[in-house]
Amino acid sequence: MDKKTALDLYRVMRRIRDFEERSSALFAEGKVWGTIHSYAGEEAIAVGVCAHLRDDDWITSTHRGHGHCIAKGADLGRMYAELLGRETGYCRGRGGSMHIADTSKGNLGANGIVGGGIPIATGAALTAKQLGTDQVAVSFFGDGAANQGGFHESANLAALWKLPVVYVCEVNQYAESLPVEREFPIKDISKRAEGYGIPGVRVNGLDVREVYKAAGELIARARRGEGPSFLVAEAYRHEGHYYGDPRKYQTKEQIEGWKTKFDPIAEARRWIVDAKLATAAELDAIDADAIEEAKRAVAFAESSPLASPIDLPGDVYAS
Amino acid sequence: MRAASGLSRTGTQGRPKPAERIRQTPISELGIVGAAVGAALTGLRPIVELMYVDFSGLAMDQLVNQAAQNRFMFGGQARVPMVMRTQGGSGRGNAAQHSKSLEAWFAHVAGLKVVMPATPADAKGLLTASIRDDDPVIFLEHKLLYRTKGEVPTGEHVVPLGSADVKRAGKDLTIVSWSREVLFALDAAKQLGSEGIEAEVVDLRTLVPLDKDAVLSSVRKTHRLLVVHEAIKRAGFGAEIASLVAEEAFDDLDAPPRRLAGLETPIPYAQHLEKTVVPQVDDIVRVAKELVA
Ligand SMILES: Cc1ncc(C[n+]2csc(CCOP(=O)(O)OP(=O)(O)O)c2C)c(N)n1
Ligand SMILES: [Mg+2]
Numbered sequence: 001m002d003k004k005t006a007l008d009l010y011r012v013m014r015r016i017r018d019f020e021e022r023s024s025a026l027f028a029e030g031k032v033w034g035t036i037h038s039y040a041g042e043e044a045i046a047v048g049v050c051a052h053l054r055d056d057d058w059i060t061s062t063h064r065g066h067g068h069c070i071a072k073g074a075d076l077g078r079m080y081a082e083l084l085g086r087e088t089g090y091c092r093g094r095g096g097s098m099h100i101a102d103t104s105k106g107n108l109g110a111n112g113i114v115g116g117g118i119p120i121a122t123g124a125a126l127t128a129k130q131l132g133t134d135q136v137a138v139s140f141f142g143d144g145a146a147n148q149g150g151f152h153e154s155a156n157l158a159a160l161w162k163l164p165v166v167y168v169c170e171v172n173q174y175a176e177s178l179p180v181e182r183e184f185p186i187k188d189i190s191k192r193a194e195g196y197g198i199p200g201v202r203v204n205g206l207d208v209r210e211v212y213k214a215a216g217e218l219i220a221r222a223r224r225g226e227g228p229s230f231l232v233a234e235a236y237r238h239e240g241h242y243y244g245d246p247r248k249y250q251t252k253e254q255i256e257g258w259k260t261k262f263d264p265i266a267e268a269r270r271w272i273v274d275a276k277l278a279t280a281a282e283l284d285a286i287d288a289d290a291i292e293e294a295k296r297a298v299a300f301a302e303s304s305p306l307a308s309p310i311d312l313p314g315d316v317y318a319s
Numbered sequence: 320m321r322a323a324s325g326l327s328r329t330g331t332q333g334r335p336k337p338a339e340r341i342r343q344t345p346i347s348e349l350g351i352v353g354a355a356v357g358a359a360l361t362g363l364r365p366i367v368e369l370m371y372v373d374f375s376g377l378a379m380d381q382l383v384n385q386a387a388q389n390r391f392m393f394g395g396q397a398r399v400p401m402v403m404r405t406q407g408g409s410g411r412g413n414a415a416q417h418s419k420s421l422e423a424w425f426a427h428v429a430g431l432k433v434v435m436p437a438t439p440a441d442a443k444g445l446l447t448a449s450i451r452d453d454d455p456v457i458f459l460e461h462k463l464l465y466r467t468k469g470e471v472p473t474g475e476h477v478v479p480l481g482s483a484d485v486k487r488a489g490k491d492l493t494i495v496s497w498s499r500e501v502l503f504a505l506d507a508a509k510q511l512g513s514e515g516i517e518a519e520v521v522d523l524r525t526l527v528p529l530d531k532d533a534v535l536s537s538v539r540k541t542h543r544l545l546v547v548h549e550a551i552k553r554a555g556f557g558a559e560i561a562s563l564v565a566e567e568a569f570d571d572l573d574a575p576p577r578r579l580a581g582l583e584t585p586i587p588y589a590q591h592l593e594k595t596v597v598p599q600v601d602d603i604v605r606v607a608k609e610l611v612a
Contacts, residue, residue, distance in 0.1 A: 026380060091394035101393040108360055109393060113384050120352020120385060126354050127361040130339065137357070150380075153350030161343065315391050316429050318398045318453035 001209060003277045009051060009208050010268050010283065013043040014290040016067045017265055019076065020239075022294055023066070023083055023097075027243045032083045036097045039067035041238035044264035045170050046071035048211025049138060049231070052219040058106040058124040058137040060117025063098045064170075068140050073105045076297035086304035093307025094315065114175075115141060115148030118167065122154040125165035125228070136222045144175025146189055157231065159196040166215070166223035167230045170205065172237040177249040193230035205233030206264045209271070236262040249306030292310045352403060356386045356455075364450055371417050372407035375424075386455040387430030392476035396517060400453045402446070407548055408461035408499055409593055415585035418593075420550035424430040425457040426526045426559070431501075432456045432480060433526040437501035439469040441524055444478030452480060461499040461549075462584035481528035485537065489517035491611050492543035495534055495560050500547045500598060507603035516611055526556055534560060535568050542573040543610050549597045552580035579606050 020038045027036055039046070042064070050071035053059070061068040069079060074090070082089030082100055090100050101109035108124060113115045121139035128135040134187060146169050158165050169189065173180055186192075193200025201218065203210045212231055218229040238259045240247045247255055260266070273277050344351045355367035369375055375382065376557045382403065389397045392518055409418035425433045432454055436442040442460070449456040478484075486501060487508050494504045508518040521537050523530065538544050544564050548556035561576040582596040 003566040033420045048585070058357075060357075064321050070327060089394070091392060091396070094394045095392040101389075101396055103360075103393065103396045108357070108397075109389065111385075113380055116353075116380060116385055119381060120357035120360065122350070123354035123357020123359070123365075124361040125357075127358045127363050130363060150349050153345075153347035154353065156345060157347060157354060161342070267536050317432075318390060318400075 001212075001275075001277070005051070005212075005277075006268075006272050007041070007282075007286065008276045009047050009212065010114035010265075010272060011264050011286050011290070012047045012071055013208065013268060015076070015293070016043045016046070016070045018290045018294045019066055019070060019079070022298065023080070024239070024243055026080075026083065026298070032097070033085060033096070033144070034096050035242045036083070037064040037242050038237075038239035039064050041259070041262065041264065042172055042205065042235045042297075043067055043269070044081070045168065045205045045233045045235060046212050048208045049140075049166075049168055049215040049219075051212055051268065053138065053215050054105070055105050057135050058108055058121065060108050060121040060124075060137070060139045061110045062117065062141055062145070063110060063112055063114070063291065064142065065100060066097070069100050069107055069110065072102065072107045074102045074107065076294060077300035078102075080297050080301035081304050084301045084304075085307050086301055087307045088301070088304040089307065094312075099150055115145035115150045117141065118145065118148070118150045118154045121165055121167075122158050122163060125158060125163035125222075126161070128164050129161065134223050135164065136219055136220070138168055139165065139167045140170060142175060143169060143171040143173075143180055143183060143189070144178070145169070146192070149182060155193075155196045155198065155228065158228035159198045162225070162227040162315055164225065165228045166218045166222055168215070169230070169232045171232060171234045174237055174241065176241045180229065188232075190230060190232040198227060199229040202230065202232045205235035206262055206267055208264060208268055215239060235264065238263075336461065348374050348377035349381060353385065355401045355403070356389070356399060357546075359386070359399045359455070360389065360397055363494070364400045365403045366404060366450065369403065372405045372418050372421050373416050374402075377404065380578045382425070382431065382455070383428050387428045390454070391430060398453045399455045401543040402456045402458050404446075404460065405592050406460045406462045406465075408463060409586040409597055410463045410499075412588060412590060412593065413462075414483035414588040415584075418550070418586035420527055420581065422459055422526055423556045426442045426556055430455065431527065433459065434480060434523060434524070435459045435461075435498040435526065437464065437486075437498055437522050439467065439471045439502060440476070441478055441484070441522075443471050444476045445480070445524060446484040446521060447477045451477075456480070459498065467502070478524065480525045481530050483524055483530035484522045485519060485533070485554050487518065487520040488507045488542055489519035491517045492545060492607055493519045493534075493537040493541045494545045494547055494603070494607065495520060495521045495523060495537075496547040497526065498549065499550055500549050503598065503600050504547055504603055505605060506600045510600070510604050511607055516607065518607055531563060531567075534563060538564050539570050539571045542571055544572070545603070545607055545610055546576070546578060547579045547598055548579050551583045552578055553583050555580050574610055577606055577610055579603060591596040
């Protein structure tokens with residue numbers, strides 16, 4: 001991997017991690033309403049995949065959607081503004097963390113319904129097919145969502161119609177409190193792809209290089225008109241299911257140990273330095289930039305006016 | 320499916336063959352309705368068809384949580400210009416799982432539009448308007464109306480959503496109805512006319528958006544309201560019409576509003592039983608007479 005690609009991937013992962021830490025702090029301060037779900041620990045997946053997408057490619061995201069949104073190029077200020085219920089937020093305070101969308105960048109939205117985005121990404125891929133473009137759709141979803149009927153209906157439909165969509169399952173070991181071994185009767189869920197006659201690939205989601213490589217091939221394949229595929233990336237959820245989760249279903253080792261043992265960002269630092277693509281000091285400088293950028297974004301959000309309630313009903317229908 | 324301006328598109332390499340604009344799908348109601356939502360969000364104007372409205376439960380998440388709410392949740396960033404066409408209603412011995420009238424479900428969801436034509440001409444005009452509309456439209460066709468005949472304008476014919484139609488003018492009472500019951504109401508009005516009672520029949524045509532003015536101005540003229548629909552009475556859309564009139568035209572009423580609607584049962588199979596659970600022409604005549612008495 002060349003230096004520029006490696007550092008770009010690292011930078012976006014950093015940006016996401018910082019966003020998760022900072023939004024948790026804002027939540028703790030009582031400034032964020034509702035619920036937020038941290039993507040910490042899973043950054044390599046969104047970043048490795050979205051690095052291959054253009055602004056006119058589409059993604060659908062999940063309740064744990066900040067990472068996908070940032071990896072698809074969202075503006076951090078507008079994201080923070082949404083969490084803080086501001087008029088400048090992506091959804092003008094109507095959506096919040098679980099519904100951030102950025103259609104200008106092809107992000108068709110986070111989704112509060114587990115598996116809800118999967119049929120939608122399939123429909124976006126249908127648009128590309130109908131119009132004869134080379135756009136691609138990617139649907140991110142969790143291990144829990146892989147057991148929703150919508151995944152199976154969509155995979156079959158996309159395979160049948162050869163739609164340019166890549167289904168990306170992020171196995172973060174849990175669906176809320178339910179561990180993966182109690183979700184699936186099989187160990188390697190990428191095998192499900194076989195049932196639909198599409199490629200299924202399983203990667204280490206802690207290594208952004210692996211995700212980047214596999215996603216690159218599957219996305220290029222979709223772009224060439226060769227149809228859908230299923231990418232399964234394994235990682236670890238560093239935080240609870242949501243901010244404030246008491247995590248009674250996990251051991252101390254899982255809660256404390258996983259963060260350091262399974263960290264895609266520490267992992268990236270290691271191989272970037274080992275391969276002499278950058279020095280630790282250069283990486284530290286990227287981290288410092290991410291912090292400055294985030295501080296500016298939060299300041300923008302905090303100085304923005306609260307979302308106006310005036311035209312709430314007017315936003316329901318387009319006409 | 321039809322292309323429309325939507326999200327940015329680049330790399331267009333040509334149009335697909337026309338045959339692909341109509342796709343037969345596997346039996347995956349959730350999958351195909353969701354695909355229509357995604358296609359609508361990204362610039363197409365898909366029409367997705369379910370065989371029966373009774374199957375919409377399988378696709379309800381995509382209709383209610385996604386199609387209906389995307390625009391609002393995303394702060395106006397999205398449009399979902401899709402039409403879900405399906406058939407509803409009883410009268411063909413299809414029994415409980417293929418005969419329901421579920422318009423109230425959809426009318427209760429902020430973000431959906433609900434269209435129910437009663438005549439061939441309205442079906443054409445409303446479907447055209449629904450396809451051109453930038454919001455998700457639930458287009459409900461009564462299965463027994465497929466056999467009815469009527470004049471249909473050739474060429475461009477658009478019936479704007481939210482415009483009710485006075486299908487018969489009268490001065491003694493207002494009958495508000497939609498879908499197949501409009502035809503029953505017109506038959507009933509004819510009978511009533513021969514007995515000197517002039518009923519005005521207002522066909523709502525679309526429940527959402529609702530043409531409140533058409534309902535209120537008719538009631539202000541006749542001073543009596545009867546709402547007739549096939550769906551079961553409890554929490555049916557007739558309650559919405561009756562309360563609209565009670566709230567906004569109470570002083571114009573000479574009698575309490577009446578609702579005539581389906582019995583609170585699933586639709587039974589046998590022909591003679593099926594008829595007993597949904598309002599028939601005679602029922603409308605009887606209740607109309609009570610109302611003007
Ligand atoms: C249809 C539906 N069922 C249940 C929930 C409640 N819920 C929210 S997140 C979640 C777990 C999802 O697990 P997974 O798909 O693995 O995603 P993760 O949270 O691990 O990222 C559940 C059950 C929901 N939001 N939607
Ligand atoms: Mg999970």
